[in-house]
Amino acid sequence: MFIIRWILGRIILFFDFIFTPRSPKRAAAEQQEINQRIANLSLYQLPACPFCVKVRRAMKRNGLPVELRNINKDEKYKQELISEGGKRTVPCLRIVNQDKSVHWLYESCEIVTYLEKIAS
């Protein structure tokens, strides 16, 4: 089972690499403004998870370089996700609100909708 998942993961990464979406070309000032808007975001994810690939592609398509946190590479991120977010499922977008409260947004579709609103 592990080997099948591993092979599927490599296939997903291969096609993601070949058909990677283009980021929009923005003026430097506009991109800087967007980067400030996403500075409070981080995506807890895994490289070969298909739902994470979907979210990362939406980020690329919308020119949103959100910080990526690989939960398998860094145990700290995995523990944060479980203890603060409530479950280990990825992708999960960590949103720090203006009042410093933290919201953990699970579900790739909801994350993509949230990100597209930021970019528009």
Ligand SMILES: N[C@@H](CCC(=O)N[C@@H](CS)C(=O)NCC(=O)O)C(=O)O
């Ligand atoms: N409906 C979720 C599915 C996410 C999902 O199934 N993620 C898998 C990795 S591809 C996972 O984290 N599974 C482990 C778990 O749920 O604890 C979404 O669209 O984000």
